Amino acid sequence: MKITDASMTRFGRFGGQFVPETLMQPLKELAEAYSRLKVDPQFRGELSALLSNYAGRPTPLYLAKSLSRELSRKVYLKREDLLHGGAHKLNNVLGQALVAKTMGKTRLIAETGAGQHGVASAMVGANLGLDTEVYMGEVDIERQKMNVYRMELLGARVIPVRSGSRTLKDAINEAMRDWAGSYETTHYLMGTVAGPHPYPLMVRELQSIIGTEAREQILKAEGRLPDSVAACVGGGSNAMGIFSGFLQDEATKLIAVEAGGRGTSSGLKIADHGACLNLGEDGVLHGAMTKILQDPYGQILESYSLAAGLDYPGVGPELAHLVEVGRVTPAIADDGAALEGFRRLSVLEGIIPALESAHAVGFALKDPEALGEIAIINLSGRGDKDLATVMEHEGGEGI
Incomplete structure (x- = not known):
């Protein structure tokens, strides 16, 4: 295809x-x-x-054994959080x-x-x-x-x-x-x-090294391709980076997890989320035709997510196309699901994810059946930067 x-x-x-x-x-x-x-x-x-020699590639593909037991399936993490600087x-x-x-x-x-x-x-x-x-x-x-x-x-x-x-x-x-x-x-x-x-x-081409490595690593680890690959999506560079390694493998489900923010059913005039693939409409933003959050008059709405990197009212045009042709499946994780992903991965695996990546983990916790028997989650960044945000959200009492 x-x-x-x-x-x-x-x-x-x-x-x-x-x-x-x-x-x-x-x-x-x-x-x-x-x-x-x-x-x-x-x-x-x-x-x-x-x-x-500078960035530290290749990054590992890690079998998250405790998370896998909790979800009753094998879940691998592509560890972009270990790249120099803490993200992809x-x-x-x-x-x-x-x-x-x-x-x-x-x-x-x-x-x-x-x-x-x-x-x-x-x-x-x-x-x-x-x-x-x-x-x-x-x-x-x-x-x-x-x-x-x-x-x-x-x-x-x-x-x-x-x-x-x-x-x-x-x-x-x-x-x-x-x-x-x-x-x-x-x-x-x-x-x-x-x-x-x-x-x-x-x-996308510069980030495709994520998908190239992940494909080789999962074949070495399992002798076959994964049933699914999941990644968080704001603009979409980490998602397109890992998806690119599996685009031609139609048996591998590609799941793009967007920010549901405070929830997607409030009907507020100001967008309470960043779910452009799920809820956006055709429009032009920052020089490209894509899916964007806009009001009936075509004005760009303000997006919202607890994760600053997903707080964007548009999405990459290639992702919009891949959803339209049915190759990528859009999904949503709200702030609550992301915080649960943040907590559970920290406790289960000793890995504190970025709030952005925690959306993909939160989706997996919420809907493990969507992953199939073997899944890869792109852990696009580490959570050091988000500790103050999470602490403040929790009222200063910790997690």
Whole structure:
């Protein structure tokens, strides 16, 4: 089954380049440079060395024995939380930053919600000697103070965004405005599989190392492919990263777990969730046609999730396409389910997951039958950054 055509700017009817004229030239230059460099042996060798010796790949595929006993099936965790920096984000930024440096760029800008992409951007900026500035909404700065400090410690400048909902959506808006006026010296490090072409394709390909490794590892461990692969979804880079290794294996169910937030049946005017694949409608956001949260007049709604990295009113266009053609199954885990996943994985396995990843764990706890006999959950990040948020949610009394 052919899912997408990698030579195209679209995934079915989703994707494209819906941007101001000022961004068309930098997008064209970026697409051409990436297309050339990704097959260049020297570039591939340098990226591979950094992924191995700096980032720490490959990451393990871990059989979570206690979680497996609780769910009465084998559950493996793809341990992206063990990557340098504590999340999958470094896979993408290493590749993009190397492209930028080869293009002669001297400055990186990025957006961040949970802070992990910002931290990864700051890391690669320090490593490659590039000035780095990170746009971050005021709401996210408050709930991710540790990651803000990490970015600044690594030499990056964190720029507060005070417009709109003051979260990830608005940070992306400001980063794109910056890039439109500075692209001659600046590269915009998009953190997810959203935005205009070539970002959805480029980020997915750079994150596909997760799926490539996971496929090889599960075949070695079990002698067969898994019945399911589950991952949390905000923009969708960790999900597309691991899904890419199994897209052509139709017997493997791909489960995209979105943020249900406070719940999805309240009927509130302001969205109480971030479940775009489940509840979104066609629309254009950040330069691409995709599924977004919007009101009857086409205005973007404010999303909500306890996990800052899932607090986004859109989703990557390739994921929207894969759901539409039936290859990816959308699911929802609300804040309560995510907190339960956070608690249970910590107690059962001695692994504290990021609140984002905890949504996929929470879904598994809620609906284990959906996983089949053998499942992989992509543990996209670690939970150190979320301890203060969880403690505050629990009234300061702990878990």
